[in-house]
Amino acid sequence: MTVTTPEQAPVAEAPRGGGARLVDRVFKMRELAILAVFLVMIAVTQAGNSEFLSEQGVKDLLLNGTILVLVATGQSLVVITRNVDLSVGSTLGISAFAAGTYLHGGGDPVIAIVLAVLLGVGFGLLNGLLVSLGQVPALVVTLGTLYIIRGVDSIWVGSRQITAADLPGSFVDFGSGGVSAVPWLALIALVVLVATAYYLKHYGSGRELYALGSNPEAARLAGIPVRKRILAAYTFCGGLAGLAGAMYLARFGNVDSSTGNGYELTVVSAVVVGGVVFTGGSGSVYGAALGALLLTSINSVLPALGVSSVWGLAINGVLLLLAIAVDRIVAVRVASALKRKSAAARTAAAQTPVQAAQSSARTTVRKGDAHDA
Amino acid sequence: MTHPSDTGPAPVLALKDVAKSFGAVRALRGVSLELFPGEVHALAGENGAGKSTLIKTLAGVHRPDAGRVLLDGEPVVFHGPGDARDAGIAVIYQEPTLFPDLSIAENIFMGRRPRRALGRIDHKATRAATVALMKRLGVDLDPDRPARGLSIADQQIVEIAKALSFDARVLIMDEPTAALTGSEVARLFGVVRTLREQGAAVLFISHRLEEIFEICGRVTTLRDGAWIASEPVDGMTEDDLVRRMVGRDLDELYPKQDVTPGEVALSVRRLTREGVFTDVSFEVRRGEIVGLAGLVGAGRTEVARAVFGIDRWDAGEVVVDGRPLTNGAPSTAMTAGLALVPEDRRAQGLVMDMSIERNIGLTGLRTTVKAGLMDRGAERSRALDWAVRLQVKYARIADTVNTLSGGNQQKVVLAKWLATGPKVLIVDEPTRGIDVGTKAEVHRLLSELAADGVAVLMISSDLPEILGMADRVLVMHEGRLTAEIARTEATEESVMAAATGRAAA
Ligand SMILES: Nc1ncnc2c1ncn2[C@@H]1O[C@H](COP(=O)(O)OP(=O)(O)O)[C@@H](O)[C@H]1O
Numbered sequence: 001m002t003v004t005t006p007e008q009a010p011v012a013e014a015p016r017g018g019g020a021r022l023v024d025r026v027f028k029m030r031e032l033a034i035l036a037v038f039l040v041m042i043a044v045t046q047a048g049n050s051e052f053l054s055e056q057g058v059k060d061l062l063l064n065g066t067i068l069v070l071v072a073t074g075q076s077l078v079v080i081t082r083n084v085d086l087s088v089g090s091t092l093g094i095s096a097f098a099a100g101t102y103l104h105g106g107g108d109p110v111i112a113i114v115l116a117v118l119l120g121v122g123f124g125l126l127n128g129l130l131v132s133l134g135q136v137p138a139l140v141v142t143l144g145t146l147y148i149i150r151g152v153d154s155i156w157v158g159s160r161q162i163t164a165a166d167l168p169g170s171f172v173d174f175g176s177g178g179v180s181a182v183p184w185l186a187l188i189a190l191v192v193l194v195a196t197a198y199y200l201k202h203y204g205s206g207r208e209l210y211a212l213g214s215n216p217e218a219a220r221l222a223g224i225p226v227r228k229r230i231l232a233a234y235t236f237c238g239g240l241a242g243l244a245g246a247m248y249l250a251r252f253g254n255v256d257s258s259t260g261n262g263y264e265l266t267v268v269s270a271v272v273v274g275g276v277v278f279t280g281g282s283g284s285v286y287g288a289a290l291g292a293l294l295l296t297s298i299n300s301v302l303p304a305l306g307v308s309s310v311w312g313l314a315i316n317g318v319l320l321l322l323a324i325a326v327d328r329i330v331a332v333r334v335a336s337a338l339k340r341k342s343a344a345a346r347t348a349a350a351q352t353p354v355q356a357a358q359s360s361a362r363t364t365v366r367k368g369d370a371h372d373a
Numbered sequence: 374m375t376h377p378s379d380t381g382p383a384p385v386l387a388l389k390d391v392a393k394s395f396g397a398v399r400a401l402r403g404v405s406l407e408l409f410p411g412e413v414h415a416l417a418g419e420n421g422a423g424k425s426t427l428i429k430t431l432a433g434v435h436r437p438d439a440g441r442v443l444l445d446g447e448p449v450v451f452h453g454p455g456d457a458r459d460a461g462i463a464v465i466y467q468e469p470t471l472f473p474d475l476s477i478a479e480n481i482f483m484g485r486r487p488r489r490a491l492g493r494i495d496h497k498a499t500r501a502a503t504v505a506l507m508k509r510l511g512v513d514l515d516p517d518r519p520a521r522g523l524s525i526a527d528q529q530i531v532e533i534a535k536a537l538s539f540d541a542r543v544l545i546m547d548e549p550t551a552a553l554t555g556s557e558v559a560r561l562f563g564v565v566r567t568l569r570e571q572g573a574a575v576l577f578i579s580h581r582l583e584e585i586f587e588i589c590g591r592v593t594t595l596r597d598g599a600w601i602a603s604e605p606v607d608g609m610t611e612d613d614l615v616r617r618m619v620g621r622d623l624d625e626l627y628p629k630q631d632v633t634p635g636e637v638a639l640s641v642r643r644l645t646r647e648g649v650f651t652d653v654s655f656e657v658r659r660g661e662i663v664g665l666a667g668l669v670g671a672g673r674t675e676v677a678r679a680v681f682g683i684d685r686w687d688a689g690e691v692v693v694d695g696r697p698l699t700n701g702a703p704s705t706a707m708t709a710g711l712a713l714v715p716e717d718r719r720a721q722g723l724v725m726d727m728s729i730e731r732n733i734g735l736t737g738l739r740t741t742v743k744a745g746l747m748d749r750g751a752e753r754s755r756a757l758d759w760a761v762r763l764q765v766k767y768a769r770i771a772d773t774v775n776t777l778s779g780g781n782q783q784k785v786v787l788a789k790w791l792a793t794g795p796k797v798l799i800v801d802e803p804t805r806g807i808d809v810g811t812k813a814e815v816h817r818l819l820s821e822l823a824a825d826g827v828a829v830l831m832i833s834s835d836l837p838e839i840l841g842m843a844d845r846v847l848v849m850h851e852g853r854l855t856a857e858i859a860r861t862e863a864t865e866e867s868v869m870a871a872a873t874g875r876a877a878a
């Protein structure tokens with residue numbers, strides 16, 4: 001009793017269906033929501049203090065955001081692969097000091113920036129190797145490298161300090177200059193951001209980062225070079241932390257052994273507030289960048305409104321928890337919507353009686369066993 | 374051992390004396406297999422026989438401890454699944470391996486996407502190719518929706534599409550049909566036949582013996598990791614094949630004992646969950662096995678979930694032993710003596726990374742906790758007790774559940790719930806994806822439980838199982854109960870008529 005004839009049920013051309021649109025919409029919404037919060041906050045502040053959005057004000061806002069945006073972009077890639085890099089603060093600090101020392105000795109600014117990036121790449125590689133080879137959670141590994149790099153930094157730097165006076169004028173000008181209200185540094189961050197987003201969407205290896213964060217075991221079975229991808233994500237993240245170090249130096253001109261201390265937590269908050277899911281597989285660098293912008297501008301908004309800046313940390317915390325709560329609720333809603341959709345499709349598909357009879361016939365296991373009542 | 378190796382073409386892919394062990398478990402010992410172009414080859418064996426391990430060896434997931442893999446007659450070493458894929462080997466694994474966050478199209482083409490200039494992904498071409506694949510399989514799945522939330526059957530379809538998406542010379546399928554409906558299987562077989570005619574070699578695993586007889590030319594049987602036979606399917610009977618697999622003649626597949634039903638243990642009254650099921654009323658008496666039949670998607674699983682309290686109901690009442698249950702509270706259901714063995718054991722029934730004993734112990738936490746601390750000794754002895762009663766095959770009871778084969782995982786789920794000593798047991802597709810030997814054991818167990826006075830509600834899409842095991846058959850159609858049929862009157866025709874809504878119930 002077996003079925004041999006595949007009957008031809010009418011098959012509709014698959015339309016660009018509700019499931020994808022729903023999810024697209026949710027993620028666009030996620031980014032739009034942060035943008036809206038950001039804009040409202042700026043508008044309110046401007047209403048309370050008309051000086052806030054002066055040319056210098058906008059410039060400060062962008063400059064403050066830039067460094068965090070860069071590091072958050074790198075961090076997003078790592079978080080998308082279901083990992084995390086806690087050593088970015090230490091990397092930023094040590095690259096900034098290295099670039100400063102080199103410039104102090106009469107070095108060329110471009111080479112100084114390259115040097116900072118390379119240093120970051122080196123630490124990124126180290127993290128990537130440790131995480132991808134060892135079977136130890138990234139949280140622990142990079143907590144270790146956080147302390148190691150910071151320790152090396154402290155021993156090397158000691159109580160020394162780099163100040164703006166030690167740096168060539170061109171480098172300091174680069175840090176504060178720009179096209180009208182848009183600083184050079186912000187332009188660089190924007191280019192990096194757009195390029196990264198483009199890469200993640202349009203290149204196979206970029207999509208594979210999402211894949212391996214979404215289901216690591218399946219990624220292995222799909223033949224994705226898991227270790228190589230993780231290594232690349234960490235290297236990129238380290239490189240951007242190094243670049244951010246050089247920018248920090250250009251912007252503030254002041255670096256010591258504690259530079260970037262605790263920065264990793266701000267970075268992770270920005271990424272999570274921006275909708276990059278901590279368990280991997282989803283989120284965008286644009287979201288992370290918006291999250292970074294939101295968090296840094298709170299620090300400018302509070303003084304402009306005459307609120308003590310001690311509130312800043314608490315507000316960051318509330319934002320973080322809010323973001324996580326919203327993500328959770330949205331995820332549950334979307335999941336059940338998708339389930340319903342697929343259940344509906346199945347019920348519709350299972351309707352033809354012929355088909356049903358066949359499915360019954362197919363399940364006969366052994367002749368003569370069924371009716372022994 | 375009969376195969377045309379002396380005459381016809383050379384095998385595309387072969388295993389020679391392959392052995393593979395996981396710790397103390399010898400999953401494969403000296404297994405040989407040859408796959409020829411243009412043949413569909415069945416791999417048969419009970420759960421735990423080593424079929425999936427063999428497949429993973431062919432796919433480059435496992436490296437054999439001994440023996441060789443031969444591609445076109447030449448020894449090869451696959452360093453990973455990517456190598457095997459590049460050699461033209463497509464694999465559908467037993468457990469779906471999808472990326473929940475990515476779209477169906479991306480899932481299908483992960484790693485091998487159509488490209489545009491500068492190595493960029495051609496999203497449009499990817500999508501079009503997915504639509505074409507879905508058409509070929511005759512299913513209507515939106516290529517842009519993420520894989521999250523797909524039913525098991527739909528996940529399986531995506532897996533099949535993935536395997537078909539490149540022109541494989543060898544297609545390996547590990548129980549691809551376990552979750553599919555009749556028409557979906559028929560379509561899959563149509564595609565398999567086309568591939569065979571185009572000269573591909575297909576290796577096919579299924580516990581549905583009639584599928585093996587329908588589509589396969591030769592069959593290789595494994596038992597406890599050892600090679601038993603490779604022979605043509607023609608001229609074999611199902612009993613022959615079962616004897617090879619089990620190593621003995623199988624006892625009755627449906628060992629249903631006659632029991633006089635006692636008082637009502639579970640009473641469901643006018644239960645409604647809006648948009649899912651409507652006005653569902655039935656009773657299950659002590660000692661009874663009540664079958665719940667219907668098409669996939671008729672709402673049977675949803676009723677079970679609501680009765681157990683996982684989902685809330687909008688109207689109606691559930692009464693266990695005369696006491697009404699609280700809406701949406703599984704813990705009160707458990708206290709009242711209700712147990713639910715779910716359909717999707719991976720997602721709902723087991724904690725895959727936890728040991729067998731801890732999994733069995735999970736439901737009994739309350740009884741094995743002393744002064745707030747877990748009583749490990751009690752947990753272990755209880756787990757061992759049930760593992761032995763259900764004849765779970767494992768190396769050590771402290772091993773994690775994900776090392777067990779499918780049928781043994783199902784036994785662990787059963788053990789976990791039976792350890793609570795339930796008065797009412799709801800089982801959802803208790804034997805899906807399980808070999809005949811284990812299936813007979815599960816049936817024997819359900820029958821024994823009923824004889825001991827447990828009220829059993831058995832949801833099943835396996836009609837012979839319903840007819841063979843149930844004292845009474847309830848049938849659902851589109852969220853409503855359409856028929857209640859006594860054992861003496863239940864036939865495939867009467868049940869299917871009600872399931873498809875053709876009967877005046
Ligand atoms: N990764 C693993 N670790 C430990 N044991 C395993 C692993 N994979 C399979 N096994 C064991 O190997 C044996 C064969 O399993 P499997 O190949 O899955 O059987 P089948 O697919 O025929 O049901 C079983 O005893 C199983 O528990």
Ligand SMILES: [Mg+2]
Nearest residue numbers: 424425467778
């Ligand atoms: Mg298997």
